[in-house]
Amino acid sequence: MFRTVRRTHDKGPAAEALRLVKVSRTYGRDDSAVTALDGVTLSLERGTFTAVMGPSGSGKSTLLQCAAGLDRPDSGIVMVDGVEMTGGSEAELTRFRRGRIGFVFQQYNLLDTLTVAQNTVLPLKLAGRRVDRRRAQEVLVSVGLGDRLGHRPDQLSGGQRQRVAIARALVTEPRVIFADEPTGALDTRSARGVLLLLREAVRVHGRTVVMVTHDPVAASYADSVVFLADGRLAGRMHAPTVDAVAERLAHLGDDVTVGV
């Protein structure tokens, strides 16, 4: 079903965690059509923490959804961990995502009917994988929720819920974790805790994290920042600082034509 490009017998992770080639996505039809992504080509190495930034409507959410297999690009290639994601039914895309992709959303998206521990192992259950409760517990302890295993999401603060979401994303050991405005609904202190956990996932566990954000402070926790404007790449910054990112964002409109 999926074309394996590089590793036919090698089961280890590919050096390139995520690769987009000329990915385009247009919403609507004819005269009301809006081009959200316009031929974006991007490559992210394994074990990196990348922030995607841009003004509202720049296409950063579409980029994340196309890269994560939540939306299908009109054209272009998406490769996760060296395997091309081919369009198909939602069920096929879901199976492709399992074990390859983890999510952290602004609105947490935990199930209210399940406890913290049950939410964490849910992706494993759904994928029919063996549920290692000790391992899940270790992950929850590592995100600072060791004493909240039996709680329900509505008994937790926003910061705690987001940490459950991170634990849930970590427990399947995905190649890439996509975070969509993970600190958008949090206060500064909780946001800092969440960002440090995401950075730890990269540094300690060797995961690859792609984070969409509009907050220069959040972006400064990443190894590099990719800027997006009008559905096109508008530059890249390594070792970002808050001020440099804010400065660059303020002048994004000026250098659209400069390219990467």
Added chain:
Amino acid sequence: MFVLAIRSIRQRPGRFLATLLAAFLGAAIIMTFNSLQDTASQHGIDSVSTDTLSTSASVVGGYGTLLVFFAVTSTLTVNVRQRSRELETLRCSGATPAQLKRMVVGEAVAVALLGAILAVGPAILGGRALLGAFKDSGQVARSVNYSFGPFALQSGLGITLLASAGAAFLAVRRATHGRRRQGRARTFFTYAALVAGMVSVTATFAFSATDAALMAAPAYGAILLSVGLALLAPRLLKGLLDRLQLTGASGWLAVRNLRERADQLAGILMSLILFTAVSTATLYMQAVESDAVKASGLKKSVDAKNLETLNFTVVGIIVVFVCVMLVNSLYAATTYRAREFGGQRLAGATPGQVLRTVATETAILTITGILSGTAAALAGIIPFTMVRTDSILPHQGLGIWLTVVTVATTVTLGTSLLTARRVLRTPAVEAVALAA
């Protein structure tokens, strides 16, 4: 506030469709049967005809009132719950609770009035047809003319409007006052219904096999028992879930979802239990009765025929009403879960897994409802059969029960799965964002 109420109906007629349908059906049934009362009160009608007509009118009229109230309450509760955000917005913009109450009650009354007026025509046709059937079977004299009079009109409009206003009042009060505090009252009603049901069922043995009123005691007993079991339903469901070991992700999720939502599902379970109990008990007892009369070689009396007509009518009405209520509340409950389904899909559930979870939940719910309803029905059927014939169980076989079960299962599974499939058409990311 009434202007706002009218405007809100005009903007979203679809939302009021279920309430309108419930009011329409209720008013149609009440007016159909109460027009028989009008017909009976005309001059120069013999006493047998009058008897037949007014008995039917009072029995079914009474049932109808109860059902209108149940159905309108159920549809309005769902309606108010779906609009909690709109009501919250109104409250934030300075509407007092009393104003909100007036708005919701005003809407309900307007919709009920429309439903009742629409029902006049069908009620006249239905009443005529019913009278014709009574004449054909010899229960009513040929010379009697049909009359749709003030009694039918007044009772139809009055009961429908009152039931709607009362139901809307209760629904909005529940919504604005937060969660219930009915614990003790509920427990009292549960045990009162169960005890009264047991007494009524036991009282069957005080009658002789040929008593005309023999069927009343076990029938009422079965209904009371089913009401008691319906009130107990959330606890029964939780008890069943504790014993259930389902494997697979869908089963695992289904059991946990149901345990959390058991209290919200009480209304659906209540409809299922009442439906199963009333239709099973009535149809089996009627079948036993008819066979016993046939075996004795006697011709059916007018009273016996009346009873048979009434029984079938009552079952028919209940089937229609409960179907409307079940479809409406299951549709609303499933639509309401778009965000939850979105969360499951983003956590790695395929659409098939979500549908299997919904199917498992509905199946567990349906089984609980059918088993409880069957238990209540058997409690009425067994004493009746023992007194009327020499055996313990009816000889009619499982056919009637299987039909009842099939209808219930088709309605619940069909509504849940079709609605869930429609809900799943929205992309997961959108579904999660919509309600956020």
